[in-house]
Amino acid sequence: MSDELFEVAFSGQIKDGADLEQVKAKVGTMFKADATKLEHLFSGKRMVIKKNIDQATANKYHKALDNAGAVCEIKSLNEAARTKPAEPEVKVATAAPVTVATSAGLNVDAPAAPQTDPLGINAGDISDLSAGIAPLGSDMQDEIKEVDEPELDISGMGMSPVGSDLGQIKKDDDPPPPNTDGMTLVD
Template identity: 40%
Template sequence: MSLYEIAFAGQVVPGAPLEQVQANLARLFQADAQRIALLFSGRRIVIKSGLDAAGAEKYRATMERAGAVAIVQALQAEEVAMAPPPAAPAAQSAAAAATAPAKSGTSARVIPRDEYMAAFSEVEAPDFGIAPIGADLQDAKPEAEAPAVDLSQFSLAPVGSDMGQAKAPAAAPPPDTSHIKLQE
Protein backbone atom coordinates (compact mmCIF):
# COMPACT_ATOMS: atom_id res chain seq x y z
CA MET A 1 0.00 0.00 0.00
CA SER A 2 1.45 3.36 -1.02
CA LEU A 3 1.52 6.24 1.42
CA TYR A 4 1.32 9.90 0.46
CA GLU A 5 2.08 13.28 1.98
CA ILE A 6 0.30 16.60 1.38
CA ALA A 7 2.48 19.69 1.15
CA PHE A 8 1.86 23.35 0.37
CA ALA A 9 4.30 25.86 -1.13
CA GLY A 10 2.16 29.02 -1.18
CA GLN A 11 0.67 28.56 -4.65
CA VAL A 12 -2.95 29.53 -5.26
CA VAL A 13 -5.42 28.36 -7.91
CA PRO A 14 -5.26 30.67 -10.98
CA GLY A 15 -7.82 33.47 -10.62
CA ALA A 16 -8.27 33.07 -6.84
CA PRO A 17 -7.57 36.23 -4.78
CA LEU A 18 -4.70 35.70 -2.32
CA GLU A 19 -6.51 37.31 0.64
CA GLN A 20 -9.55 35.06 0.13
CA VAL A 21 -7.38 31.92 -0.08
CA GLN A 22 -5.56 32.94 3.12
CA ALA A 23 -8.89 33.45 4.89
CA ASN A 24 -10.18 30.09 3.61
CA LEU A 25 -7.06 28.25 4.81
CA ALA A 26 -7.22 30.02 8.18
CA ARG A 27 -10.79 28.74 8.57
CA LEU A 28 -9.94 25.28 7.23
CA PHE A 29 -6.92 24.71 9.49
CA GLN A 30 -8.22 26.85 12.37
CA ALA A 31 -4.91 28.72 12.33
CA ASP A 32 -3.91 32.23 13.33
CA ALA A 33 -2.44 34.85 10.99
CA GLN A 34 1.14 33.96 11.93
CA ARG A 35 0.73 30.32 10.86
CA ILE A 36 -1.02 31.33 7.64
CA ALA A 37 1.86 33.72 6.87
CA LEU A 38 4.26 30.79 7.39
CA LEU A 39 2.23 28.69 4.92
CA PHE A 40 2.54 31.45 2.29
CA SER A 41 6.27 32.03 2.88
CA GLY A 42 7.15 30.15 -0.33
CA ARG A 43 8.79 27.22 1.45
CA ARG A 44 7.39 23.74 0.92
CA ILE A 45 5.61 22.80 4.15
CA VAL A 46 4.26 19.31 4.78
CA ILE A 47 0.64 19.54 5.95
CA LYS A 48 -0.08 15.83 6.51
CA SER A 49 1.99 12.70 6.00
CA GLY A 50 1.28 8.98 5.92
CA LEU A 51 -2.07 9.16 4.10
CA ASP A 52 -3.53 6.49 1.84
CA ALA A 53 -4.58 7.42 -1.71
CA ALA A 54 -8.19 8.24 -0.79
CA GLY A 55 -7.17 10.43 2.14
CA ALA A 56 -4.58 12.27 0.06
CA GLU A 57 -7.15 12.97 -2.66
CA LYS A 58 -9.63 14.25 -0.07
CA TYR A 59 -7.01 16.70 1.32
CA ARG A 60 -6.06 17.84 -2.20
CA ALA A 61 -9.68 18.44 -3.22
CA THR A 62 -10.48 20.31 0.02
CA MET A 63 -7.46 22.58 -0.37
CA GLU A 64 -8.30 23.17 -4.04
CA ARG A 65 -11.85 24.24 -3.09
CA ALA A 66 -10.24 26.68 -0.64
CA GLY A 67 -8.15 28.07 -3.53
CA ALA A 68 -4.77 26.53 -2.63
CA VAL A 69 -2.70 24.21 -4.79
CA ALA A 70 -1.74 21.17 -2.71
CA ILE A 71 1.30 19.06 -3.61
CA VAL A 72 0.57 15.33 -3.33
CA GLN A 73 3.73 13.26 -3.22
CA ALA A 74 4.14 9.50 -2.79
CA LEU A 75 6.32 8.57 0.14
CA GLN A 76 9.14 6.22 -0.65
CA ALA A 77 10.35 3.76 1.91
CA GLU A 78 13.51 5.24 3.34
CA GLU A 79 16.49 2.94 3.19
CA VAL A 80 18.34 2.47 6.44
CA ALA A 81 21.85 1.10 6.14
CA MET A 82 23.33 -0.33 9.32
CA ALA A 83 27.05 -0.10 9.90
CA PRO A 84 28.77 -3.34 10.94
CA PRO A 85 29.47 -3.74 14.67
CA PRO A 86 33.03 -3.01 15.78
CA ALA A 87 35.39 -5.99 15.80
CA ALA A 88 36.12 -7.30 19.29
CA PRO A 89 37.84 -10.40 20.65
CA ALA A 90 35.40 -13.28 21.25
CA ALA A 91 36.00 -13.45 25.02
CA GLN A 92 35.62 -9.71 25.45
CA SER A 93 32.44 -9.54 23.35
CA ALA A 94 30.86 -12.41 25.32
CA ALA A 95 31.63 -10.64 28.60
CA ALA A 96 30.32 -7.33 27.25
CA ALA A 97 27.12 -8.99 26.04
CA ALA A 98 26.53 -10.48 29.48
CA THR A 99 27.12 -7.22 31.37
CA ALA A 100 25.54 -4.63 29.06
CA PRO A 101 23.00 -6.14 26.66
CA ALA A 102 21.32 -2.75 26.05
CA LYS A 103 24.26 -1.07 24.30
CA SER A 104 25.34 -1.67 20.75
CA GLY A 105 28.08 -0.10 18.65
CA THR A 106 26.13 0.14 15.39
CA SER A 107 24.95 3.39 13.89
CA ALA A 108 22.16 4.16 11.44
CA ARG A 109 22.39 6.26 8.27
CA VAL A 110 19.24 7.56 6.65
CA ILE A 111 19.14 8.37 2.96
CA PRO A 112 17.42 11.80 2.63
CA ARG A 113 14.12 12.15 0.77
CA ASP A 114 14.44 15.90 0.01
CA GLU A 115 16.78 18.87 0.44
CA TYR A 116 15.59 19.53 3.99
CA MET A 117 16.51 16.03 5.10
CA ALA A 118 19.80 16.26 3.18
CA ALA A 119 21.07 18.62 5.87
CA PHE A 120 21.00 15.69 8.29
CA SER A 121 22.59 13.09 6.00
CA GLU A 122 26.01 13.36 7.63
CA VAL A 123 24.65 12.86 11.15
CA GLU A 124 25.65 9.54 12.67
CA ALA A 125 23.20 8.40 15.30
CA PRO A 126 24.10 5.57 17.67
CA ASP A 127 21.84 2.55 17.55
CA PHE A 128 20.81 2.17 21.17
CA GLY A 129 19.46 -1.20 22.19
CA ILE A 130 16.52 -1.93 24.42
CA ALA A 131 17.02 -2.82 28.07
CA PRO A 132 15.69 -6.20 29.21
CA ILE A 133 12.37 -6.34 31.03
CA GLY A 134 12.69 -5.32 34.66
CA ALA A 135 16.08 -3.65 34.26
CA ASP A 136 16.69 -0.49 36.29
CA LEU A 137 17.31 2.35 33.82
CA GLN A 138 18.60 4.90 36.31
CA ASP A 139 22.11 4.98 37.71
CA ALA A 140 22.44 3.66 41.25
CA LYS A 141 22.56 6.46 43.81
CA PRO A 142 24.43 6.10 47.11
CA GLU A 143 22.35 6.06 50.26
CA ALA A 144 22.09 9.49 51.87
CA GLU A 145 23.89 9.70 55.20
CA ALA A 146 22.08 11.15 58.19
CA PRO A 147 23.63 14.45 59.27
CA ALA A 148 25.62 14.41 62.51
CA VAL A 149 23.66 16.73 64.80
CA ASP A 150 24.57 17.21 68.50
CA LEU A 151 21.31 17.16 70.52
CA SER A 152 22.91 16.74 73.94
CA GLN A 153 22.00 20.27 75.00
CA PHE A 154 18.26 19.56 74.74
CA SER A 155 16.04 17.79 77.26
CA LEU A 156 12.37 16.91 77.61
CA ALA A 157 10.04 18.78 79.95
CA PRO A 158 7.83 16.75 82.28
CA VAL A 159 4.21 16.14 81.25
CA GLY A 160 1.89 19.09 82.02
CA SER A 161 4.65 21.61 82.58
CA ASP A 162 4.50 25.17 81.28
CA MET A 163 6.55 25.41 78.10
CA GLY A 164 6.77 29.19 78.25
CA GLN A 165 3.73 29.97 76.18
CA ALA A 166 2.39 33.49 76.45
CA LYS A 167 -0.47 33.70 78.94
CA ALA A 168 -3.80 34.77 77.55
CA PRO A 169 -5.20 37.89 79.23
CA ALA A 170 -7.96 37.23 81.72
CA ALA A 171 -11.43 37.45 80.30
CA ALA A 172 -13.36 40.60 81.17
CA PRO A 173 -16.23 40.10 83.63
CA PRO A 174 -19.68 39.80 82.03
CA PRO A 175 -21.67 43.05 81.97
CA ASP A 176 -24.18 43.69 84.80
CA THR A 177 -27.70 43.29 83.37
CA SER A 178 -29.63 43.24 86.69
CA HIS A 179 -31.08 46.72 86.17
CA ILE A 180 -32.66 45.82 82.81
CA LYS A 181 -36.38 44.90 82.89
CA LEU A 182 -38.93 43.97 80.24
CA GLN A 183 -42.10 46.01 79.99
CA GLU A 184 -45.37 44.46 79.18
Protein backbone atom coordinates (compact mmCIF):
# COMPACT_ATOMS: atom_id res chain seq x y z
CA MET A 1 0.00 0.00 0.00
CA SER A 2 1.27 3.46 -0.86
CA ASP A 3 2.27 5.85 1.91
CA GLU A 4 1.49 8.86 -0.26
CA LEU A 5 -0.91 11.35 1.33
CA PHE A 6 -3.16 13.84 -0.44
CA GLU A 7 -5.26 16.90 0.28
CA VAL A 8 -8.49 18.01 -1.39
CA ALA A 9 -8.84 21.77 -1.86
CA PHE A 10 -11.70 23.90 -3.18
CA SER A 11 -11.46 27.49 -4.37
CA GLY A 12 -15.08 28.26 -5.20
CA GLN A 13 -14.93 27.30 -8.88
CA ILE A 14 -17.86 25.53 -10.52
CA LYS A 15 -18.19 23.57 -13.77
CA ASP A 16 -19.13 25.40 -16.96
CA GLY A 17 -22.89 25.51 -17.37
CA ALA A 18 -23.61 24.71 -13.70
CA ASP A 19 -25.90 26.94 -11.64
CA LEU A 20 -24.09 28.51 -8.68
CA GLU A 21 -27.06 28.26 -6.31
CA GLN A 22 -27.63 24.58 -7.13
CA VAL A 23 -23.93 23.81 -6.62
CA LYS A 24 -23.97 25.67 -3.28
CA ALA A 25 -27.05 23.71 -2.21
CA LYS A 26 -25.49 20.36 -3.13
CA VAL A 27 -22.15 21.19 -1.48
CA GLY A 28 -24.04 22.47 1.58
CA THR A 29 -25.92 19.20 1.98
CA MET A 30 -22.76 17.20 1.33
CA PHE A 31 -20.78 18.96 4.10
CA LYS A 32 -23.79 19.91 6.28
CA ALA A 33 -22.69 23.55 6.04
CA ASP A 34 -24.78 26.60 6.87
CA ALA A 35 -24.94 29.77 4.75
CA THR A 36 -21.90 31.45 6.35
CA LYS A 37 -19.71 28.38 5.83
CA LEU A 38 -20.89 28.16 2.22
CA GLU A 39 -20.05 31.82 1.61
CA HIS A 40 -16.63 31.15 3.08
CA LEU A 41 -16.17 28.10 0.82
CA PHE A 42 -17.28 29.98 -2.30
CA SER A 43 -15.28 33.14 -1.51
CA GLY A 44 -12.66 32.36 -4.18
CA LYS A 45 -9.87 31.61 -1.69
CA ARG A 46 -8.29 28.18 -1.72
CA MET A 47 -9.72 26.16 1.16
CA VAL A 48 -8.39 22.73 2.12
CA ILE A 49 -11.42 20.51 2.63
CA LYS A 50 -9.63 17.34 3.69
CA LYS A 51 -5.93 16.58 4.14
CA ASN A 52 -3.71 13.62 5.06
CA ILE A 53 -5.91 11.15 3.18
CA ASP A 54 -5.03 8.34 0.79
CA GLN A 55 -5.61 8.53 -2.95
CA ALA A 56 -8.82 6.45 -2.91
CA THR A 57 -10.44 8.76 -0.37
CA ALA A 58 -9.25 11.82 -2.30
CA ASN A 59 -10.81 10.39 -5.46
CA LYS A 60 -14.11 9.87 -3.60
CA TYR A 61 -14.14 13.53 -2.56
CA HIS A 62 -13.27 14.58 -6.12
CA LYS A 63 -16.08 12.46 -7.58
CA ALA A 64 -18.66 13.72 -5.07
CA LEU A 65 -17.73 17.38 -5.67
CA ASP A 66 -17.67 16.77 -9.43
CA ASN A 67 -21.20 15.32 -9.28
CA ALA A 68 -22.30 18.41 -7.34
CA GLY A 69 -20.85 20.66 -10.07
CA ALA A 70 -17.87 21.95 -8.09
CA VAL A 71 -14.27 21.91 -9.32
CA CYS A 72 -11.79 20.74 -6.70
CA GLU A 73 -8.06 20.16 -6.66
CA ILE A 74 -6.22 17.07 -5.41
CA LYS A 75 -2.63 17.70 -4.36
CA SER A 76 -0.03 15.25 -3.10
CA LEU A 77 1.36 16.24 0.29
CA ASN A 78 4.46 14.09 -0.22
CA GLU A 79 5.33 16.01 -3.38
CA ALA A 80 5.02 19.29 -1.53
CA ALA A 81 7.37 17.99 1.17
CA ARG A 82 9.95 16.91 -1.42
CA THR A 83 10.06 20.26 -3.17
CA LYS A 84 11.93 22.92 -1.32
CA PRO A 85 10.08 26.19 -0.85
CA ALA A 86 11.47 29.16 -2.72
CA GLU A 87 14.04 31.22 -0.87
CA PRO A 88 12.50 34.41 0.48
CA GLU A 89 13.80 37.55 -1.11
CA VAL A 90 16.32 39.26 1.14
CA LYS A 91 15.72 42.96 1.50
CA VAL A 92 18.59 45.16 2.54
CA ALA A 93 17.62 47.61 5.24
CA THR A 94 18.57 51.21 4.66
CA ALA A 95 19.02 53.67 7.46
CA ALA A 96 16.68 56.60 7.75
CA PRO A 97 18.28 59.96 7.04
CA VAL A 98 19.67 61.50 10.19
CA THR A 99 19.42 65.22 10.75
CA VAL A 100 22.21 66.57 12.92
CA ALA A 101 23.05 70.17 13.47
CA THR A 102 26.29 71.16 11.78
CA SER A 103 27.29 72.91 14.98
CA ALA A 104 27.74 69.47 16.55
CA GLY A 105 30.90 69.08 14.50
CA LEU A 106 29.84 65.83 12.85
CA ASN A 107 30.35 65.08 9.18
CA VAL A 108 26.95 63.84 8.03
CA ASP A 109 27.79 63.88 4.32
CA ALA A 110 29.93 60.73 4.41
CA PRO A 111 27.89 57.50 4.65
CA ALA A 112 28.86 55.03 7.32
CA ALA A 113 30.94 52.10 6.16
CA PRO A 114 28.96 48.84 6.09
CA GLN A 115 29.83 46.38 8.79
CA THR A 116 31.36 43.41 7.01
CA ASP A 117 32.35 41.43 10.08
CA PRO A 118 29.28 41.42 12.36
CA LEU A 119 30.38 38.56 14.63
CA GLY A 120 34.04 39.41 14.88
CA ILE A 121 34.97 36.08 13.26
CA ASN A 122 36.68 35.88 9.92
CA ALA A 123 35.71 33.00 7.66
CA GLY A 124 39.32 31.82 7.57
CA ASP A 125 39.42 31.49 11.37
CA ILE A 126 36.46 29.12 11.61
CA SER A 127 38.66 26.03 11.37
CA ASP A 128 40.64 27.33 14.37
CA LEU A 129 37.66 27.14 16.71
CA SER A 130 38.11 24.64 19.53
CA ALA A 131 34.74 22.92 19.28
CA GLY A 132 34.29 19.21 19.11
CA ILE A 133 31.90 16.39 19.82
CA ALA A 134 32.29 14.60 23.12
CA PRO A 135 31.82 10.84 23.39
CA LEU A 136 28.56 9.44 24.72
CA GLY A 137 28.22 9.71 28.49
CA SER A 138 31.02 12.22 29.00
CA ASP A 139 30.68 15.10 31.47
CA MET A 140 29.82 18.30 29.62
CA GLN A 141 30.27 20.66 32.58
CA ASP A 142 33.50 22.52 33.12
CA GLU A 143 35.57 21.64 36.16
CA ILE A 144 33.88 22.74 39.38
CA LYS A 145 36.11 24.86 41.58
CA GLU A 146 36.04 24.08 45.28
CA VAL A 147 34.99 27.04 47.41
CA ASP A 148 36.24 27.41 50.98
CA GLU A 149 33.48 27.25 53.55
CA PRO A 150 32.99 30.50 55.44
CA GLU A 151 33.78 30.42 59.14
CA LEU A 152 30.57 31.21 60.99
CA ASP A 153 30.34 31.61 64.77
CA ILE A 154 27.17 29.78 65.82
CA SER A 155 28.19 29.16 69.43
CA GLY A 156 25.41 31.44 70.70
CA MET A 157 22.69 29.42 68.96
CA GLY A 158 20.91 26.36 70.25
CA MET A 159 18.38 23.77 69.11
CA SER A 160 14.95 23.33 70.65
CA PRO A 161 13.43 19.89 71.14
CA VAL A 162 10.82 18.58 68.73
CA GLY A 163 7.36 20.10 69.23
CA SER A 164 8.53 23.06 71.27
CA ASP A 165 7.25 26.60 70.78
CA LEU A 166 9.47 28.44 68.33
CA GLY A 167 8.47 31.91 69.45
CA GLN A 168 5.29 32.33 67.49
CA ILE A 169 2.87 34.85 68.88
CA LYS A 170 0.13 33.02 70.71
CA LYS A 171 -3.42 33.88 69.75
CA ASP A 172 -5.36 35.42 72.60
CA ASP A 173 -8.42 33.56 73.77
CA ASP A 174 -11.77 34.97 72.72
CA PRO A 175 -13.10 37.49 75.23
CA PRO A 176 -15.95 36.31 77.44
CA PRO A 177 -19.47 37.22 76.33
CA PRO A 178 -20.89 40.40 77.84
CA ASN A 179 -22.97 40.14 81.00
CA THR A 180 -26.64 40.65 80.09
CA ASP A 181 -28.15 39.75 83.49
CA GLY A 182 -29.50 43.25 84.07
CA MET A 183 -31.40 43.37 80.77
CA THR A 184 -34.93 42.17 80.12
CA LEU A 185 -37.10 41.85 77.04
CA VAL A 186 -40.53 43.41 77.04
CA ASP A 187 -43.37 42.39 74.68
